[in-house]
Amino acid sequence: MGDKLDIITIGESLIELSSNQSLAYAQTLEKYYGGDTLCTAVAAMRLGSKAGYITRVGNDPFREFLMDSWQLEGLDISQVKLIDGFNGVYFIGHPEFEQKEFVYYRKKTAATKLSIDDINPDYILSADVVYSTGITQSLSLAAKEAVKKAFKIANENQMITAYDPNYDPRLWSVEDAKDAFSEIESYVDILFLSLEHDAIKLFELDSPDKCIKYFWDKGVKTIIVKSAKDKGYFVGFEGDITFVKFWTDEIVDSTGSGDAFNGAFLHGVNSGMTPFEAAKLASIDAGLQCHGLGSIKSAPHKDQVYSAYYG
8 A cells, every 4th residue: 555654534625715804805815725634634744744635536626736735745645536526615714803704615525425435444554543523424424434434444453543523513413423423432542622612512521621531431542622711732641631731822813723733743642752742742733823824724844843842
């Protein structure tokens, strides 16, 4: 299957069109690409990891832009399947003195056709870490089965599996999100949670400590709880809970910052850091990413992140 990979992520890609103005009045939109698991893969790669991506891409005018961009980034796209169809798109607007605008169109896209046929066991075994999210599972029943198959293969072969519910009520119900998580919960080694969006809404756990202890009891080894209220991350590992504060309060655009954190964290752990050290690195990565517009476009590179980490 080629060179050894550090991380494989499974999910959907979308075209990102953004403006630093209101979408209603913007005359031009900057084009890039996004998607939560793609953002995680790129964040890890820009720190030095080798990453592969499993998805389906539609044969529309954006196809070449996506595939060429990923190859230039260094992403392994050997398991990206091209099919007839179209790719999803989302828009980001930043009206002055108002809340950020975020609109997406992702129904019946090529990525929703993701299935167990896209999960090659040999490819999964070529990596150290397999990562996916609830957003990937929400694409379709077939996509949910694909995630389950990949996690099961990884778990049975003592690989690291990592998961983020990334719950969004616009995509599916609490019940559906919980059911999807329950299908892969026993396979998960590293769990990323937002206190406000995941822990409280999905599991009715209202504090980071409760959340971490709850999932320790269920066999998850490492839990990271991101808390906007506390302005930081709670990391639970081997009986210890450590708090890592947000690296910055200066935010231009937080789109994808949680996904960037996950990628940097997985890079750190897979490079030999403790989860507590990896969380510090990931906080810097996510903080730097927030200084720019867009999810992946503004993801920082190795020199920037490690300079701040050791500075």
